Amino acid sequence: MVELIWPWFLVLLPLPLLLHWLAPARKPLDQLRWAHVSLLQQHQGQYQHSYHLFARGLMLLAWCALVAAIARPVWLGTPTQITPSGRDLMVAVDLSGSMQVTDMTINDKPADRLAAAKAVLSNFISERKGDRIGIILFGTKAYLQAPLSFDLPTIEQFVQEAQIGFAGEQTAIGDAIGLAIKRLQDKPADKKVLILMTDGANTAGRVTPLQAANFAAQEGVRIHTIGIGADSMVVQGFFGPKVINPSTDLDEPLLTEVANLTGGQYFRARSTNELARIYRLLDELEPTPATDTWQRPKTTLFHWLGLLSLVSFALSLWFGHHVQIRGKKS
Known part of the structure; x- marks a missing residue:
């Protein structure tokens, strides 16, 4: 027509x-x-x-x-069914060098942390009917990979295209939060949510995570933080296999405080299954409404x-x- x-x-x-x-x-x-x-x-x-x-x-x-x-x-075009929730949801994904550590699994096969995050995040995005979702990638610097949009298939594609090293080798958690606040600021959304996933500590950036979290609280942005990475893994050493903790750099107290300051929660994902359960829990914490409308592209x-x-x-x-x-x- x-x-x-x-x-x-x-x-x-x-x-x-x-x-x-x-x-x-x-x-x-x-x-x-x-x-x-x-x-x-x-x-x-x-x-x-x-x-x-x-x-x-x-x-x-x-x-x-x-x-x-x-x-x-x-x-x-053909009418499509959407569920307008009045919610803007940004997802910030860590692309620092440590995300290539292979301490996760996908279908019982070894996988690095980023691959596991992509797999779980794609499923989460596909179920967020009615939310506007945006993607931020951060390492040494934070970048907007996808602006807020209802176009979930395109958002998923952007997630799959993310690669380790795109944003640098360090971790700018504060800058990622600041960029999310900027993209959510002055939006007429009933709820503004940021899900931040990282495996390290803040080692770069111009803004500290706590400064950014306090500003997020003032702007009404709730932040849920996820610490990803196993507590132990077997590596081949000089004298044979040994068990190490690959998540020693994870700053859990910082991530917990960031979440608490904004009314969110901190989650620990030691495996792909735990990460999937966390996103299911986030679905319950940030539910989408049941009222549907139709939209024609x-x-x-x-x-x-x-x-x-x-x-x-x-x-x-x-x-x-x-x-x-x-x-x-x-």
């Missing part, structure tokens, strides 16, 4: 006919635009006359396409009509020029 955003521009469609009607009678419009038409008709007959009519038809098509493009037509047709107008105008000039040349040769 096609809908016009500015339908009143269609009143311009008869303008060429109006100009032709108001033109002085001393010289027909076709003679003003296409010289030698009478000569062509005299010497070459209906063949050149058809060229002339076709050129004028293309000019008329170019005008109609231009007016239609200005009217801003949009194609209304819109695709603009402006550029296609604009291209049609341009091509038609160029062809009309070419045919008109061709008619004149053949007339002169005759």
